[in-house]
Amino acid sequence: MNTLQPLSAGLTEAILASTMPEKLPAHHVLLRPGQVARRVYFLETGLVRGYTLLHGREISSWFMQAGDFVISILSFFTQQPSEEYLELLEPAVVHSISYDQLQRLYHDFPEFNFIGRRLIEKYYVLSEQRAQHLRSRTAAERYALLVRDFPTVFQRVALHHIASHLGMAPETLSRLRNKLS
Numbered sequence: 001m002n003t004l005q006p007l008s009a010g011l012t013e014a015i016l017a018s019t020m021p022e023k024l025p026a027h028h029v030l031l032r033p034g035q036v037a038r039r040v041y042f043l044e045t046g047l048v049r050g051y052t053l054l055h056g057r058e059i060s061s062w063f064m065q066a067g068d069f070v071i072s073i074l075s076f077f078t079q080q081p082s083e084e085y086l087e088l089l090e091p092a093v094v095h096s097i098s099y100d101q102l103q104r105l106y107h108d109f110p111e112f113n114f115i116g117r118r119l120i121e122k123y124y125v126l127s128e129q130r131a132q133h134l135r136s137r138t139a140a141e142r143y144a145l146l147v148r149d150f151p152t153v154f155q156r157v158a159l160h161h162i163a164s165h166l167g168m169a170p171e172t173l174s175r176l177r178n179k180l181s
Contacts (some may be wrong), residue, residue, distance in 0.1 A: 005111060005118075008109070008111060011105070011109045011112055014105060014108065018105065021044070021094070022094050023091070023093050024088055024093075025091055028087070029085060029088075030087070030094075031085060032082070033053070033082055033083050034082065036079055036080065036082065039076075039098050040069060041071070041086075041095070042068075042094065043066050043067065043068050043092060044066060044092075044095060045092055046066065046088055046090045047063060047088070047089045048063070048064045048068075048089065048092070049085075049087050049089050050062045050063075051084060051085050051161075052084045052085070053085075058161070061084065061165070070094075072086060073123070073127075076099060090156065139167075139172065139176060143173070144180075154177075159174070
C-alpha cells in the first residue's frame with residue numbers, strides 16, 4: 001500500500017493491529033456461494049482462483065497471486081450472499097481484515113480512502129479488461145494476453161481452470177497451445 005501512498009505511522013499501526021495473518025493449505029475455500037464475504041484478503045504468498053458454477057460446470061473468473069488483494073466484490077461491498085467461490089490453488093499466507101474494520105480505517109484515517117479508491121480502480125480496470133477480452137478477442141489473443149500477464153500460469157493452474165477462464169474447452173486450449181508452441 002505504501003507504493004500507492006506513504007502510510008502514516010498511525011495508519012500503519014492500525015492496519016497491523018486489524019489484520020489477521022494465516023497460513024492456509026492448498027484447496028482451502030475462503031468463500032462459498034451463499035456466504036457473505038466478511039473479509040478482504042491480501043496474499044503474501046500463494047494463488048487464489050475465483051469461480052462460479054454454471055449448470056454444474058466451474059467457470060474460473062480470475063486468478064490472483066502474491067501481492068494481490070482478494071475479494072468477492074459484490075458480496076463484500078453489499079454484504080449480501082456471494083455467488084462465487086474463492087479457493088486457494090496453492091498453500092498461502094494471507095492477511096485479512098473484516099468489513100467493519102475496513103470501514104473504521106476509512107473513517108479514522110482519511111488518507112486510507114485514497115488507497116482504497118486506487119485499489120478499487122485497479123481491480124475494476126482488470127475486471128473490465130477481462131470482460132472486453134472475452135467479448136472482442138479471439139481465443140488465440142486471449143491466450144497470448146494471459147501468458148503475457150501471468151507467465152507461470154501453466155505451471156501453477158490446472159489446464160481445465162485456465163480453459164474455463166479463457167472461455168474455451170480444455171481440448172481447444174490444448175490444440176491452441178500446441179499450435180502456438
